[in-house]
Amino acid sequence: MQIFFQTLVGGLSLGAVYALVAMGFSLVYRTMGLVNFAHGNVVMIGAYVASTFYLTVTLPFIPAMLIALAVTGAIGLVIERVLRPLENKDFTLMLIGTIGFGIVLEALATLIWGATGRAVRNPVQAAPVELLGLRIRTYDLVVLAVAAAATVALVLFLQRTKRGAAMQAVAMNHEAATAVGIHVGRSNAVAFGIGASLAALAGSLAGPLLYVSPTMGGTLGIHGFAAMAIGGFGSIPGAIVGGLSIGVLGSYSAGHFEGYSELVTFLVFTVAIMIRPTGIFGETTVNRA
Amino acid sequence: MGAGEFAVEELSVYYGGVCAVQSVSFTVGAGQSLGVIGTNGAGKSSTLRALMGLVPRRSGTVRFDGKDLTGTKARDMVRHGIGYVPEGRQVFGGLSVEKNLLLGDYARRRNGETRQTLAEVYELFPVLGEMSGRLAGALSGGQQQMLSIGRALMCRPRLLLLDEPSMGLSPRLVDAILTVLLELRRKGLTMLLVEQNAKLTFEATNHCLVMENGAVAMTGAAADLRKDVRVRRVYLGL
Numbered sequence: 001m002q003i004f005f006q007t008l009v010g011g012l013s014l015g016a017v018y019a020l021v022a023m024g025f026s027l028v029y030r031t032m033g034l035v036n037f038a039h040g041n042v043v044m045i046g047a048y049v050a051s052t053f054y055l056t057v058t059l060p061f062i063p064a065m066l067i068a069l070a071v072t073g074a075i076g077l078v079i080e081r082v083l084r085p086l087e088n089k090d091f092t093l094m095l096i097g098t099i100g101f102g103i104v105l106e107a108l109a110t111l112i113w114g115a116t117g118r119a120v121r122n123p124v125q126a127a128p129v130e131l132l133g134l135r136i137r138t139y140d141l142v143v144l145a146v147a148a149a150a151t152v153a154l155v156l157f158l159q160r161t162k163r164g165a166a167m168q169a170v171a172m173n174h175e176a177a178t179a180v181g182i183h184v185g186r187s188n189a190v191a192f193g194i195g196a197s198l199a200a201l202a203g204s205l206a207g208p209l210l211y212v213s214p215t216m217g218g219t220l221g222i223h224g225f226a227a228m229a230i231g232g233f234g235s236i237p238g239a240i241v242g243g244l245s246i247g248v249l250g251s252y253s254a255g256h257f258e259g260y261s262e263l264v265t266f267l268v269f270t271v272a273i274m275i276r277p278t279g280i281f282g283e284t285t286v287n288r289a
Numbered sequence: 290m291g292a293g294e295f296a297v298e299e300l301s302v303y304y305g306g307v308c309a310v311q312s313v314s315f316t317v318g319a320g321q322s323l324g325v326i327g328t329n330g331a332g333k334s335s336t337l338r339a340l341m342g343l344v345p346r347r348s349g350t351v352r353f354d355g356k357d358l359t360g361t362k363a364r365d366m367v368r369h370g371i372g373y374v375p376e377g378r379q380v381f382g383g384l385s386v387e388k389n390l391l392l393g394d395y396a397r398r399r400n401g402e403t404r405q406t407l408a409e410v411y412e413l414f415p416v417l418g419e420m421s422g423r424l425a426g427a428l429s430g431g432q433q434q435m436l437s438i439g440r441a442l443m444c445r446p447r448l449l450l451l452d453e454p455s456m457g458l459s460p461r462l463v464d465a466i467l468t469v470l471l472e473l474r475r476k477g478l479t480m481l482l483v484e485q486n487a488k489l490t491f492e493a494t495n496h497c498l499v500m501e502n503g504a505v506a507m508t509g510a511a512a513d514l515r516k517d518v519r520v521r522r523v524y525l526g527l
Contacts, residue, residue: 162395169381169392175343176379180440181367181396 006134007251013140014209015247016147020202021224022231022239023154024195030171030234031191032087034094038079038102039199040221045105046072046200047212048113051120054207061123061204068200075105076196080189087188102217109214117213143205150201151240154194158236167191171234223250226269232279241280293319293354293479295448300349302332302339302503309335311503313349317448317496322470322480324494324511326487326524332503333483334376337452341366341373353448367396372446376453378437382426386417389425389436393443402445410439413469431462438469448479455486467493487524491515499524 021043028036046068053064079101086094126138158164169177170187178184202220210216227246231238246265253264276282295317302310310332317323327333338344340351342363350359358369366373372393381389390410394403411418414435420428425436434454441449454470455463463486470493474480484490490497491511499507499520507514514520 165384165388165392166395168384172381172383173379176375176381176437176440177392178343178364179341179367179373179375180393180444181364182392183364 002133003255007255008248009134009136009140011248011251012244013137013143013247014206014250015244016144017202017206017209017220017243018223018227018246019240019243020147020150020198020205021220022227022243023151023236024198024202025224025228026231026234026236026239027154027198028191028195029228031167032171032188034091034098035225036079036192036195037095037098037221038100038105039098039195040219040224041102041105041109041217042072042075042196042199043203043206043220043224044109044212044214044217045075046196046203047120047207047216048109048203050200050204051118051207051212052113054123055118055120065201065204068204069197072200072203073193073197076192076194076199077189079196080192084185084188087185102221106214106217109217113214115214117211117216119211120207122208139208143209146201146205150198151236154198155236157194163187163190226266228279230269230272230279232281235279235281238279238281293447294352295354295479295481296350296352297336297340298350298352300336300339300351301347302335302344303347304344309503310339313500313503313505315498315505315508317479317481319479320477321496322474322482322494324490324497325481325483325500326485326490326497327500327506328523329485331500333485333500334452335503336500337450337481337483341371341450367444367446370445370447372441372444372449374437374441374449374451374454377456378430378433380425380428380433380436380440382424384425385422386425386428386436387421389440390417390443393440396444403443406443406445410442413442413472414439431458431465434458434462434466435469438466442473446478448481449473451480451482451484453484454482455484455489463489487515487520 021039025036025039028034049071050064050068053059053067054061079098083094083097086097122139124139124142128135128137129141158168166177166182167187167190170182170184174184206220223246227242228239230245231242249268250261250265253261257264298314300310300313301308313336315323325333325336335344339346342361350357352358353369353371356369358366361369381392390407394406416432417436417439420432425433428436438454454466458466467489470482480494482490482494491514494511497509497511497514498505499514507520
């Protein structure tokens with residue numbers, strides 16, 4: 001039983017990272033009906049920028065993270081701006097365009113930082129917390145707290161601000177949103193920018209948990225995508241539940257199946273999606289049929 | 290051209306090679322209401338969507354209140370005082386009734402006037418006031434139509450464009466919509482009403498235009514058109 005709960009706790013921090021990745025996917029999806037396939041690679045860029053400013057420039061972790069947020073936010077805006085002309089012409093091309101951006105970002109990272117990758121030292125040196133016989137790393141608690149704060153901020157933004165309401169309106173009905181004077185392109189750009197900033201948050205938090213390398217984008221991207229799918233495309237609560245589920249699931253399968261853990265995780269994911277294709281909080285969002 | 294006048298000239302719309310609207314021209318004087326009737330596919334909605342800028346125009350000019358709006362983007366029409374009630378209501382289903390209405394005011398700066406306009410809309414549609422916290426998607430068809438009109442009124446338009454507000458509504462609800470339209474007309478709002486329901490249109494507007502195959506087939510005072518033998522047979526089923 002002790003091991004059971006220890007494994008559960010061990011999966012939560014990576015789960016929170018997946019949840020952040022999934023939230024970025026979801027925000028863009030619910031606003032535009034688009035899956036941004038470059039999202040995982042933006043996470044990776046965020047991890048590199050944060051770790052560079054943290055390790056090489058030796059800034060404290062938080063400012064390094066904020067710089068990464070700003071850099072990837074700008075990358076998100078660039079991606080949206082370049083792909084915008086395609087939105088009403090050929091949506092499939094826009095989708096492929098995001099894949100292209102992903103490849104470019106990965107190549108850029110290899111050029112700038114090399115292909116080998118780097119380890120990031122844990123920014124929180126405090127001893128693990130003992131709670132009910134479980135050992136919880138302090139950094140895991142930090143990751144959970146930051147992810148929770150980001151979620152609250154995003155939900156408040158969507159529900160309480162005029163811009164947030166406009167973004168939801170665009171997600172629900174393009175034409176009616178246009179008729180009341182909302183600039184759909186600008187709304188999409190904000191979604192992309194915030195989505196990319198969430199990616200950097202996920203990436204910089206993942207740094208000390210994983211190994212930062214140009215290919216980490218693929219790994220985190222696919223886990224985040226799975227988290228969004230299982231939670232329900234476009235749903236913010238779904239992204240959180242999905243992310244934590246995938247994280248905990250990964251933690252259990254790593255404990256029991258070691259080398260085959262990814263295989264087991266995604267088999268369980270596949271079965272779950274077959275049982276409930278809309279995901280846990282399947283919302284109806286943009287209809288691109 | 291008079292103040293507050295809405296004028297459309299030589300408007301043509303093509304979808305691919307197919308002509309949907311052919312050289313349609315009309316004017317709506319300030320405080321007047323113009324009805325556009327026609328069967329399904331006659332080009333009524335295309336005309337309305339084209340002058341809003343929601344579908345591309347092949348040719349034609351749009352002027353309102355002395356300003357040329359031909360090149361104005363759809364999202365900026367509201368900033369020139371034009372409110373649009375889209376076909377099929379198109380409320381923001383996942384947002385509350387009140388949020389839907391407040392979004393109608395999106396293009397204007399928030400001030401005391403917003404609350405006042407909101408109160409006026411609730412006065413016009415008491416049912417929306419009772420349901421202000423409900424999700425718009427949970428309303429009935431008639432309530433959604435009222436919400437759609439209410440949302441368009443939130444920008445305090447000087448011209449209201451309505452696309453088939455009676456669509457899919459029971460006769461009792463069509464009467465309710467008519468009452469609202471007459472009230473708006475009494476208040477002096479300039480209106481352009483596109484409808485398949487000729488009876489509603491003749492009662493709600495003072496001037497009408499009949500569209501057939503993308504072109505204007507007949508035009509005249511509502512009172513005269515409703516007496517026309519052919520109109521009575523084709524559009525009123527009498």
